Amino acid sequence: MSLHVEILIAKHFKKSVFKNKAVFIITLFIGLLLLYAAFSGWENYTNQNETSEKYQHESREDWLKNPDKNPHRMAHYGNFAFRKSTPLSVFEFGMEPFFGNAIFLEAHKQNTANFSEAGFSNSMLRFGEVSIAMVLQILLPLLIFFLGFNAIATERENGTLKLLLSQGISWKQLLLGKTLGIAAVILLLFIPTIIILVVLWLVLQNFSISADETIKMGLFILFHFIYLMFFCFIAVLISAASKTSKNALISLIGIWLLFTIILPRTTQAIGAYLYEAPSKIQFQSDIEKDILKQGDSHNPNDPHYKAIKDSLLLVYKVDSVQKLPFNYSGFIMTEGEKISANIYNKHLETLLKVYEQQNSFSKAVSFFNPYIAMKNLSMGLSNTDYDSYIDFQKQAETYRYDMAQKMNALQIKYISNKKPGPNDKPLTIDKEHWAEVDEFQYQPKGIVAVLKSEMISIISIILWISFLFVLIRIAAKNLKAI
Structure with a gap:
């Protein structure tokens, strides 16, 4: 199908747009804002990752430099897990400023992530940082509406709409032509942004990219382009359906406010209200209560662990734990770690189900709001969403549990049951064993x-685009010149 007429309409619209100095100034301002966002994202990324690498390395060195020591003391000495940012987080900050990026890992205790950027920032952070994704998802749609509100409404007001249609131009050609015209203006910002984005992305990875990251980048670009085209169509359709350009502008600003401000805030509030999560203090208190019900591994008279001791004495046919062929304390600590970790994981899964319900409500609203769908998908591809934060916590917990059980296994194998006297050397093992615990390495979601x-978000965006094509067909048959 030839698009000759549509292209002519698009070229004419593009030329007429830049006759307005205000459009030129606004476009230039957003362009500068995109450059600032790229620089800001690059600086945040490099600073955070350099800091994470530095302290992860120092934590590892501190762990290895420990002298000969009892393994249980090493388990309590602990270690750190740091979360590095992914390259696409340069362009989509998502929830990362509010995530903790470091967790202290120790035996018998599950700590939460700390040292978030928000924790060291002032109240301005709650207004949101300027990122490339924020400009693409919020400011460019506003610019599109500013460009498109008078695309057809002004033609109707001036009486030129009837003239255009009388010359054989169909409504479908007019709608597509005006949409392509707006898109051509937006591409003047979008294409340079993508070029900068790709170059930065390659440099940050030293031009060594994986297939996984390449697919993420491709989808990031593709869906943002589709998202912007969606708003181009909306702007033209509203302009075509409005009697005056003033009415079109008011309607489009209302849609922008609804999509980008009102619905996202309202959705979060309703989700938290419908599925209320326990406080951090309540969560930790419930875990401690359940652990105490199960037994206290540090209390020699605890019924649960006393039963274990009695069964061991019976099996090995000895009358005291000192005569067991392995370290009894290490065995008990292994059991205690297993119990406490299982209880923590059960409570955590229950809590995560509540958060999943809250997030599922927000994702369901994406069928009514393409901005929420695009935001969720963008954060997911950049590994700056809530699921990525939980994944980091789970990886850190797995590492913590393995570290604690490794120390308990060393205690069982190498530490004697006989307690040293007041003048004897403390029971220790060689410091070379500390290297048997690997360094923590965070692996982002594939x-x-x-x-x-993010399947719901993808389906939502596809449905919105499909709905618009249907709407254009209906509009082309029913719109009137007057």
Whole structure:
């Protein structure tokens, strides 16, 4: 199908747009804002990752430099897990400023992530940082509406609309032509942004990219382009349906406020109200209560652990734990760690179900709001969403549990049951064993996991675009020149 007429309409619209100096100034301002966002994102990324690498390395060195020591003391000495940012987080900050990026890992205790950027920032952070994704998702749609509110409404007001239609131009050609005209203006910002984005992305990875990251980048660009085209169509359709350009502008500003400000805030509030989560203090208190019900591994008279001791004495046919062929204390600590970790994981899964219900409500609203769908998908691809934060916590907990049980296993194997006298050397093992615990390495979610968790957002965007094409067909048949 030839698009000759549509292209002519688009070229004419593009030329007429830049006759307005205000459009030129606003476009230039957003362009400068995109450059600032790129620089800001790059600086945040490099600073955070350099800091994480530095302290992860120092934590590892401190762990290895420990002298000969009892393994249980090493388990309590602990270690740190740091979360590094992914390259796409340069462009989509998401929830990352509010995430903790470090967790202290120790035996018998599950700590939460700390040292979030928000914790060291002033109240201005709650207004949101300027990122490329924020400009693409919020400011460019506003610019599109500013460009498109008078695309057809002004033609109707001036009486030129009837003239255009009388010359054989169809409504479908006019709608598509005006949409392409707005898109052509927006591409003047979008294409340079993507070029900068890709160059930065390559540099940050030293031009060594994986297939997984390449797919994420491709989808990030593709869906943002689709998202912007959606708003181009909306602007033209509203302008075509409005009697005056003033009415079109008011309607479009109302839609922008509803999509980007009102619905996202309202959705979060309703989700938290419908599915109330326990406070952090309540969560930790419930875990401690359940652990105490199960037994206290540090209390020699605890019924649960006394039963274990009696059964061990019976099996090995000895009358005291000192005569067991392995370290009894290490065995008890292994059991205690297993119990406390299981209880923590059960409570955590219950809590995560509540948060999942809250997030599922927000994702369901994406069928009514393309901005929420695009925001969720953008954060997922950049690994700056809530699921990525939880994934980091789970990886850190797995590492913590393995570290604690490794120390308990060393205690069982190498530490004697006989307590040293007041003048004897403390019971220790060689410091070379500390290297048997690998350094923590955070692994971001892969593309398959991201697509699985954000499938609702993808379906929502596709449905919105499909709905618009249907709407254009209906509008082309029913719109009137007057």
